[in-house]
Amino acid sequence: MKKLLLILPLIGVLSFGCSGRKPENLGLQKGRLAHCPSSPNCVSSQENDAPLAYTGSGEQAMARLSRVVGAMRGARLETLDADYLHATFKSYLFGFVDDVEFYLDREKGLIHFRSASRLGYWDLGANKRRMKKIKKLFGGS
Numbered sequence: 338m339k340k341l342l343l344i345l346p347l348i349g350v351l352s353f354g355c356s357g358r359k360p361e362n363l364g365l366q367k368g369r370l371a372h373c374p375s376s377p378n379c380v381s382s383q384e385n386d387a388p389l390a391y392t393g394s395g396e397q398a399m400a401r402l403s404r405v406v407g408a409m410r411g412a413r414l415e416t417l418d419a420d421y422l423h424a425t426f427k428s429y430l431f432g433f434v435d436d437v438e439f440y441l442d443r444e445k446g447l448i449h450f451r452s453a454s455r456l457g458y459w460d461l462g463a464n465k466r467r468m469k470k471i472k473k474l475f476g477g478s
Contacts, residue, residue, distance in 0.1 A: 368442075423436065
């Protein structure tokens with residue numbers, strides 16, 4: 338009986354996934370993405386990481402970025418505007434969902450990002466690794 342009580346929550350997690358609810362603070366507010374929480378499961382170029390640099394037009398940069406992000410495993414493009422991209426990434430095993438946002442700063446030739454887990458406290462560095470991979474695939478030229 339005790340084993341069953343321990344296993345039931347795990348079965349629930351595996352059955353329904355760990356998607357969590359879509360955060361209400363997504364999007365731009367006065368030219369900024371939301372602040373990261375104090376937990377280590379979020380990275381942001383407006384707080385603790387370097388943004389992506391680009392040359393050429395903003396339209397070309399956003400098109401390249403949407404191709405890079407859209408081709409990644411577990412990615413789903415949710416919103417794509419002229420200066421903003423929101424994608425979700427769903428983990429293969431447990432279905433954890435992370436929200437990844439990009440903001441094109443045309444004046445500075447930069448693309449700021451924020452990548453955050455919807456649930457939990459620590460993501461084992463998943464968001465940091467994802468952004469490092471996106472930077473590498475994007476190129477920055």
